[in-house]
Amino acid sequence: MSKILIRGAKVLGGEPQDVLIDGETIAEVGTGLSAEGATVVEAGGQILLPGLVDLHTHLREPGREDSETVLTGTRAAASGGYTSVFAMANTHPVADTAGVVEQVWRLGKESGYCDVQPIGAVTVGLEGEKLAELGAMHDSAAGVTVFSDDGKCVDDAVIMRRALEYVKAFGGVVAQHAQEPRLTEGAQMNEGIVSAELGLGGWPAVAEESIIARDVLLAEHVGSRVHICHLSTAGSVEIVRWAKSRGIDVTAEVTPHHLLLTDELVRSYNPVYKVNPPLRTEKDVLALREALADGTIDIVATDHAPHPHEDKDCEWAAAAMGMVGLETALSVVQQTMVETGLLDWAGVADRMSFAPARIGRATGHGRPVSAGEPANLTLVDPAYRGVVDPADFASRSRNTPYEGRELPGRVTHTFLRGRATVVDGKLA
Numbered sequence: 001m002s003k004i005l006i007r008g009a010k011v012l013g014g015e016p017q018d019v020l021i022d023g024e025t026i027a028e029v030g031t032g033l034s035a036e037g038a039t040v041v042e043a044g045g046q047i048l049l050p051g052l053v054d055l056h057t058h059l060r061e062p063g064r065e066d067s068e069t070v071l072t073g074t075r076a077a078a079s080g081g082y083t084s085v086f087a088m089a090n091t092h093p094v095a096d097t098a099g100v101v102e103q104v105w106r107l108g109k110e111s112g113y114c115d116v117q118p119i120g121a122v123t124v125g126l127e128g129e130k131l132a133e134l135g136a137m138h139d140s141a142a143g144v145t146v147f148s149d150d151g152k153c154v155d156d157a158v159i160m161r162r163a164l165e166y167v168k169a170f171g172g173v174v175a176q177h178a179q180e181p182r183l184t185e186g187a188q189m190n191e192g193i194v195s196a197e198l199g200l201g202g203w204p205a206v207a208e209e210s211i212i213a214r215d216v217l218l219a220e221h222v223g224s225r226v227h228i229c230h231l232s233t234a235g236s237v238e239i240v241r242w243a244k245s246r247g248i249d250v251t252a253e254v255t256p257h258h259l260l261l262t263d264e265l266v267r268s269y270n271p272v273y274k275v276n277p278p279l280r281t282e283k284d285v286l287a288l289r290e291a292l293a294d295g296t297i298d299i300v301a302t303d304h305a306p307h308p309h310e311d312k313d314c315e316w317a318a319a320a321m322g323m324v325g326l327e328t329a330l331s332v333v334q335q336t337m338v339e340t341g342l343l344d345w346a347g348v349a350d351r352m353s354f355a356p357a358r359i360g361r362a363t364g365h366g367r368p369v370s371a372g373e374p375a376n377l378t379l380v381d382p383a384y385r386g387v388v389d390p391a392d393f394a395s396r397s398r399n400t401p402y403e404g405r406e407l408p409g410r411v412t413h414t415f416l417r418g419r420a421t422v423v424d425g426k427l428a
Contacts, residue, residue, distance in 0.1 A: 003027075004418065005035045009043035009379060011369045013345030016045055021375040024417040028371050041413060043379060049349045051083025051376035051414065053356040053365050054326065055146070055175070055253060056229060056301035059085075059116070061107060062100070063092025068306040068396045070107035073326070074114035076304070076395035078421040080326040081378035081411040082114055084357065084365040089121040090151040096121035096132035098140035105142035113421050117362060120144040122163050122174060126152050131159065134166050145361045148175035150229055151276075153211060155181055160215060164224035173225040173251075173359065176215050178236070179277065183207035188317065190263040190278040198266065200316070203278045205233040212236050216243035216250050227359060228252040230303050232277040234287035241296045251359050253301035254288050256325055256332035261285075261401060271312050271319030272401050275305075292351060293342040299356045302329045306397030324395050331407035334382060339408065364417075375418035384410035394427060 004021040011017050011029065018033040019026060054077065060068040068076075070087070077085050087104050089095035095104060101118035108116025120137035124130045126149045137144040147167060154160045154176060163174050184207045189195050191202025212228055216239065219226040228240065231252045243250045257275065262282050265273045273279060291297040305322025312319055333352065337343040343351070357366025367373040387406050390398035414422040421428050 002418070003038035004041060004420070005033060005038040006041045006043050006048060006379065007035070009046055009048035011048045012349050013047055019048060019369065021415065021418045024375055026369065026371055026373050026375050029369065041379070046412060047345050047380045047382055048369060049081070049345065049378045049380060050353040050366055050369055051378050051416065052081045052330065052352045053360070053362055054082050054085040054302050054304070055299060055356040055360050056150070057085040057087055057304045057326065058090070058306065058322070059087045059104070060091065060306060062103065066308045070104065070116060071111045072394065072396040073304070074108065074111040074116060075427055076326040076393060078113040078414045078416070079394045079411065079427060080328070081330050081380065081414055082326060083376040083414065083416050084115040084117065084362045086117045086119050086146055086360055088150045089119050089148060090126060094121050094125050095119070096124050098133060098136040101137050101142040101144055102140050114416065115362070115365065117360060118142050118144055119146045119148050119175065122147045122149045122154050123159060128152065128154060128156055128159060131162055131166065134163070134172070138170050138172060145172050146175055147172060148177065148229065150175065150177045153177050153179040153181060155211070157214060157218065161218050161222060164219055164222040164226065168222060168224040171361070173227050175227040175229050176211065177229050178208045178211035178215070180207040180210050189266050190280050192263065192281060194263045194266060200266070205235050205280070208233055208277060209235040209239055212239050216240070216248050219250060220246065220248045225249045230255050230258065230277055230301070231288070231297060232258045232280050232284065234284050237287050237291040237296055241291070244296065251298040252296070253299045254292055254297045255301060255303045256329045257323060257401060258288055259285065259292070259336040260332050269316050271314065271316050272323065272399055274316060274319050274321050275323055276321040289336060289340070289342055292337065298351070299359065300329065300333055300351050301356065302326050306395055307399050308397065312399045323399050323401050324393070324397050327393055327395065328388060328400065328402050328407060330380065330411065331409045334409040335407060375415050377415040378411060379413040381410045381412050382408065384408065386410060
């Protein structure tokens, strides 16, 4: 079994320590550890975090391998410091049966770069009419614990209630894409001053907030867990904060792009900024940052949504919604949360590893950096500054809103169960 000594790393941003990896496990954490028989990684005061966990990734396989595959997506994940990702169900065919989720799970096993946990669809074909095989997907080899029709809202209250009741039996969670469909027909961007000036169909905040309000009340009624995907408005923050004050078992995520970008960017008509939910206002962005800092929003999730070039290099109205995010997420969080003083690195570890692993029941991930724990680790150089060039991405797609923008921080090493998947910023 191989040994690796990470020397002089600031574990969760604390004082420099040495971390000895022996095989798949952290053997020892301390100072002045012996390097005998070990490959040495000189950390030089870089930040050592538990491997990141993304609760919201689109890997596109099966069916849209022109956008991404499980292999390219997990390579992108490793490059961004992730050791576990949850793959959304809106594939072709939809991941609404045990057979499809097991296929995705096995492809993840074969990739070797990152653990892949499939998310099962809530309804058959994402059509919102009939519950999918929730129990069969949970009992499969994939052991599905998270269910979502992401990309579409489970807008039927009866279906949503039944799903919450069903997953409660085995401790699962329903992750809701909160979007009232009738309020967003023909919507192209956030409803507000900018949409009015540009003459683009508006996407009102209430379309998100009304579904969240309904679903936290349903979760309270049933006594089940509900998770809110890509929360994007100040009003949504207040609803989740109220629900938590009542003891409702609700968790929520925010994407990196909703922590940084605003609807003012849509004035360029560049479809790279077209996303679901849409970029909101500066007021919303600041509310989201504060909510992530105070724990109202539990986690950061990328909503990594790769698209082929032709689906984005077109007029705004025809362009697909979504942007890639796995390889830039940690940098955006450093800029918006760490460098603003809203979170320290221990807080980043909580929002990007511990909490998402706990919500999704990702065994072996989101664990303390201590002896006896699985060696799923990420080493970050926070002093690095670099301009984003999508040509350098491991993802098959290039639809990033950060092209040409300088972002801080760089993942130098990623370890999956003691095996280096990224070394000196390059895929192993």
